[in-house]
Amino acid sequence: MIEIKKLHKSYPIGKDSLHVLKGIDLHIKEGEFVSIMGSSGSGKSTLLNIVGLLDEHDEGEYYLNGKLIKNLNEKKAAILRNKFLGFVFQSFNLISYKTALENVALPLYYKGVPRKERLKIAMEYLDKVELKDWANHLPNELSGGQKQRVAIARALVTKPKVVLADEPTGALDSTTTDNVMDLLRDINDEGMTVFVITHEEEVAAQTKRIVRLKDGIIISDNLTSKSKAV
Amino acid sequence: MFDLDRWREIFQSISKNKLRSVMSGFTVAFAILLFTLLFGIVSGLSNSFKDAFADDAQNSMFVRVWKTSKPYKGLQTGRRIQLKNNDFDYVKDEYDSNIELLTARVNRNVNISYKNNQDNYSLRAVHPDHQFLEKTIIDEGRYINQRDLKEKAKVIVIGRLVKEDLFGEKPALWKRVNVNGISYQIIGIFSDDGGDNEERMTYMPITTAQMIYGNNDEINSISIGYNPDLSLDEAIAFGNKLERDLRKKLNIHPDDQSALRVQNMAEANKGVGTFMLALYFIVIFIGSGTLVAGIIGISNIMIFVIKERTKEFGIRKALGAQPSSIVGMVVQESVLITTIAGYLGLSLGTYILSQIGDSLEDYFITNPSVSPGIVIGATVVLILSGLIAGYVPAKRAAKIKPIVALRAD
Numbered sequence: 001m002i003e004i005k006k007l008h009k010s011y012p013i014g015k016d017s018l019h020v021l022k023g024i025d026l027h028i029k030e031g032e033f034v035s036i037m038g039s040s041g042s043g044k045s046t047l048l049n050i051v052g053l054l055d056e057h058d059e060g061e062y063y064l065n066g067k068l069i070k071n072l073n074e075k076k077a078a079i080l081r082n083k084f085l086g087f088v089f090q091s092f093n094l095i096s097y098k099t100a101l102e103n104v105a106l107p108l109y110y111k112g113v114p115r116k117e118r119l120k121i122a123m124e125y126l127d128k129v130e131l132k133d134w135a136n137h138l139p140n141e142l143s144g145g146q147k148q149r150v151a152i153a154r155a156l157v158t159k160p161k162v163v164l165a166d167e168p169t170g171a172l173d174s175t176t177t178d179n180v181m182d183l184l185r186d187i188n189d190e191g192m193t194v195f196v197i198t199h200e201e202e203v204a205a206q207t208k209r210i211v212r213l214k215d216g217i218i219i220s221d222n223l224t225s226k227s228k229a230v
Numbered sequence: 231m232f233d234l235d236r237w238r239e240i241f242q243s244i245s246k247n248k249l250r251s252v253m254s255g256f257t258v259a260f261a262i263l264l265f266t267l268l269f270g271i272v273s274g275l276s277n278s279f280k281d282a283f284a285d286d287a288q289n290s291m292f293v294r295v296w297k298t299s300k301p302y303k304g305l306q307t308g309r310r311i312q313l314k315n316n317d318f319d320y321v322k323d324e325y326d327s328n329i330e331l332l333t334a335r336v337n338r339n340v341n342i343s344y345k346n347n348q349d350n351y352s353l354r355a356v357h358p359d360h361q362f363l364e365k366t367i368i369d370e371g372r373y374i375n376q377r378d379l380k381e382k383a384k385v386i387v388i389g390r391l392v393k394e395d396l397f398g399e400k401p402a403l404w405k406r407v408n409v410n411g412i413s414y415q416i417i418g419i420f421s422d423d424g425g426d427n428e429e430r431m432t433y434m435p436i437t438t439a440q441m442i443y444g445n446n447d448e449i450n451s452i453s454i455g456y457n458p459d460l461s462l463d464e465a466i467a468f469g470n471k472l473e474r475d476l477r478k479k480l481n482i483h484p485d486d487q488s489a490l491r492v493q494n495m496a497e498a499n500k501g502v503g504t505f506m507l508a509l510y511f512i513v514i515f516i517g518s519g520t521l522v523a524g525i526i527g528i529s530n531i532m533i534f535v536i537k538e539r540t541k542e543f544g545i546r547k548a549l550g551a552q553p554s555s556i557v558g559m560v561v562q563e564s565v566l567i568t569t570i571a572g573y574l575g576l577s578l579g580t581y582i583l584s585q586i587g588d589s590l591e592d593y594f595i596t597n598p599s600v601s602p603g604i605v606i607g608a609t610v611v612l613i614l615s616g617l618i619a620g621y622v623p624a625k626r627a628a629k630i631k632p633i634v635a636l637r638a639d
Contacts, residue, residue, distance in 0.1 A: 054548060054633040074553045074628070082550020093545045093636065097246035110550040115235055154549070 001161060001193050002028040002051060007060035009046055020046045022216035023060070028195065030161070033188040033226075035196045035204040038213035044197045045166060047213070051195065052085055052164045053077045065161055082110050086155030090167035092147040094139040094154075101126060101135040104154045111158055125153040129183060145176030152183055162193045169203055181206045240563045250538070254531040254564075255571035258612065261524025262572045265517050265608060266579025266600055272513045274590065274598030276506055289330070289460075290363050291469055292493045293321070293452040293476065302483035311480055311489050315440075315447040320479060321454070321472070328468050331455030333357035336439045336448070342388075342432065343408045344396040351392055353409075353432050355439030363453045364422065366433075371403045371418035378417075378435040385438075387418040389429040409434075412442065462496050462503075469494035521608070525615040529622070532564055536623045543627055544635025553628035557621065564620025565613055572612035576605060 009021040020043045028034050038044040049055035050062065053072065062069045065084055072080070086107075087093075094103045101122050108118035126132050129149035131142075139147055148168060155163050165184065169177040181203060188194045188208075196207055204210050208227035212220040244251045295311035318334045336355040341348060354360070361373040369390065378385055386409065393402045406413050414434070422428035440447060454472075456465050473492040474484060482489045536543075543556050583598045590598075627635075 049633050052548075054636070055631060074547075078547060078550050078552040081548060087548050089636070093541075093548070095542055095545060097242065102242075106546070107549040109235060109239075110546070110552075110555070115238070158550070 001030040001032075001065060002026070002195070003061075003063040004051075005061040007047075007050065007062060008058050009043075009050060009055075010058060020216050021050075021057070024213075024216075024218060026211065026218065026221075028193060030193055031188070031191050033185065033194045033196075033208040034211060035198055035207040035209070036211050036213060037198065037201075037204050039199060041215075042213040043216040044199075044213050048164055048166050048195070048197050051162075052087060053081050078110075082107060082158060084161045086158065086160035086163045088148070088151050088155050088163065088165040088168045090170040092139070092144075092151045092171075094147060094150060096139055099136050099138055100131060100142065100150045103139070103150055104157050107154060107158045122153070122157055125157045126150070128156075129153045143176075144172050145179055148172060148176070148180050149183065152180070152187075156187065156192075160192070162195055163187060165194065165196045167198055168196065169198070169200065177203065236559065236562065239559060240566060243559075243563060244567070250531070250535050251567055254528050254535070255567050255574075257527035257531060258524050258568045258571040258616075259575035259578070261520050261527065262575030262608060262612065263579045264520045265524075266576055267582065268513060268517050268520065269600050269604055270579065270583040270586075270598035271595055272509060273600065274586075274595035275509065277596040277598075279502060279506065288495060288499060289456050289458050289465070290495045291454040291456060291472070293454070293472070293490070294493065295451070295480075295490045296488055298482060298486055298489040300483040300486045300489075302486070303481055305481060309489075311482065313449045313452060315449065317476065317479070318449060318452055321452060321476075324475070325468070325472065328457050328460065329454055330457050331359040331363050331453075333360040333363060333453050334436055334449040335360070335451045335453060336436055336443070337450045338439065338443060340410050340432070342392070342396065344402075344405065347396045348408075349395055351430060351432050353386075353434060353439070355434050355436040357436055359455070360433070360453065363455050364428075365424075366420045366422055369419050369421055371416070373418055373420075374433060374435050379437045382437045382441050383435060384412065384414045385417045385434065386414045387420055387433040388416055389431045390419060390421045391426060391429045392432060393419050456496070460496075462500050465496035466494060466500070469496060521611055521615070525619060528564070528568060528615065529619040532560075532619045533623045536560065536627045540627055540630060540635045544630070544632045544637075547632040548636065556628040557624045560624035560627070561617060561620040564624075565616040568612050568616030568619070569609070572609060576608065580605075 004024055004026040007021055007024040008019070010017045010019040012018075024047060036044045036047060046055065050057045051064075053064075053069065056072070064080065095106070098106070101119060104125055105118045105122035108121060113121070123132065123135060126135050129152055131146060131149055131153070134142060134146060139150070142150065148171075152168075163184070168184070169180055172180060184194050184196065185206065194207075196203070198204055205224060206226065207224065209221070209223050211218055293313070295313055298305070298307055298309045298311065301307050313334075315334075318332075322329070322332055333356050338353040338355070339350055340353045341350050356374065357379065358374050358376060360366070361368070366373065371387070373387055374385070377383070386407070388402070396402065396407065397405070402416050402419060404415060404417070406415050408414075420429075422431075436449070456468055460468060469492045473490065476492070477484055477486065477490055480490060543551075546556060547553075580600060583600065586595070586598055588597060
């Protein structure tokens with residue numbers, strides 16, 4: 001599903017440049033539940049942004065769903081994101097003046113799904129995250145956990161190949177963290193590839209494969225006990 | 231462009247962000263309001279100008295004489311010039327093709343009495359064409375005609391105010407009045423847009439006056455309505471030639487302005503035309519300045535708005551929005567706001583102008599209004615400006631990488 005070979009990325013800082021990713025090789029197959037661990041500055045967010053087509057890499061090769069990603073313009077990237085990827089962010093990134101239902105339905109709008117149908121689908125996904133009763137509430141009327149569940153419903157609504165979650169529990173307490181991780185696991189059980197970035201060991205432990213990053217290099221890549229249980 | 235979903239997104243964005251929508255709308259509405267008022271008031275000024283010259287026909291010329299100020303051919307300074315019937319006939323014969331209307335004038339002050347009422351009035355003894363040159367409006371009866379001239383008939387036409395003075399509400403037509411002791415029949419009553427003085431005037435056949443007041447062939451002035459087919463420049467040339475020829479005929483120095491002068495409305499018209507043109511240029515300059523200020527205003531607000539929405543655009547892009555859809559959304563929203571706000575400003579402006587109406591006539595502003603052409607032009611400018619004001623910053627915002635946009639607060 002995701003294949004990365006010798007990936008490099010650096011950011012210019014003044015006259016110098018900061019080398020963030022120094023040759024990453026990573027292969028994630030369909031249906032995997034992977035977490036990327038690392039302290040801040042290890043390059044894990046940069047990796048997710050590149051995988052999520054939110055940023056471009058400098059060197060190396062990146063295949064998404066077997067397709068080489070190279071010299072994408074904004075339009076093509078937008079289409080690929082809409083088709084293959086679902087995002088869950090640490091800060092939820094819901095649109096504040098839209099209701100939970102409208103937020104969930106938004107990716108379908110960009111997919112060209114008619115209004116009636118997309119509201120129906122969005123409602124199904126809200127039901128799936130147990131927020132059907134909150135459909136017509138604005139984000140600021142929801143708790144953090146509820147917001148993240150809305151964001152997850154939004155990430156799922158287009159039936160993407162991969163869900164990318166950037167510190168999805170970073171802004172949540174431990175109970176809601178468990179809820180969100182349970183939800184992500186359920187999604188994975190349905191066969192979707194889930195790619196989580198975190199710095200919390202407990203969160204990583206709930207995934208099936210942990211990739212540890214340090215200073216732009218993968219230092220370990222292990223399957224967890226969860227994966228053996230399946 | 232006509233995408234119901236897109237419109238729904240835009241209406242939601244506008245209605246959920248009222249403050250910024252009202253702010254940007256207000257700038258445009260205010261600019262258009264000023265623009266409308268400015269143009270309206272100038273059109274009011276221009277109307278006043280037209281009215282000010284409405285008293286006499288636009289194509290009129292007046293030949294007037296006084297005393298010479300320069301010696302010529304042995305004749306001394308200070309000689310009084312007198313026009314006579316043969317001068318009138320000379321003009322008539324020499325310039326027939328250039329002349330549409332022609333009348334001579336003899337001016338007198340007379341005492342008119344009817345029963346116990348009497349007063350002094352100005353009298354003009356004229357030819358029939360005078361009616362059209364002076365734009366005299368006949369309310370009752372008729373004006374002086376050729377037959378009156380031929381018969382030297384003792385008839386007069388009196389102004390509306392003369393009739394009011396002497397007859398009050400009672401009918402005056404065909405009644406006989408006493409003019410300096412001689413009985414005349416009233417054959418017509420007139421009104422005139424030139425004001426009260428014109429309506430306190432009386433007219434009689436010029437031949438009658440010449441016979442009764444001195445039994446001579448003297449006339450005081452000649453009024454001409456030049457052929458309306460002449461261009462302004464041709465009319466001015468005609469006036470100049472007439473002036474030269476008459477000075478020559480009456481033995482006046484060719485440059486003696488105070489002995490004989492042809493006052494030509496063509497020259498005044500040309501002057502007024504130039505003045506109005508200059509005024510319009512100034513107004514167009516200031517008016518477009520106002521519009522430009524409005525456009526800059528909304529552009530600034532749009533830049534701010536788009537900065538504020540950068541994160542939203544980042545989210546939308548992460549969810550699959552293409553840059554063109556972001557630009558389209560912003561531009562459409564901007565055009566919608568400018569159009570509605572501009573329309574409101576325009577309506578308010580037109581309403582204010584219609585309320586002003588004739589109440590500012592004392593300040594030389596008559597019936598201010600804006601023409602449909604200007605309204606349409608301003609609307610087009612508005613829509614275009616909304617387009618540009620939205621497009622430029624939106625294009626830039628759409629170019630920002632989603633990762634950068636998402637980081638924005």
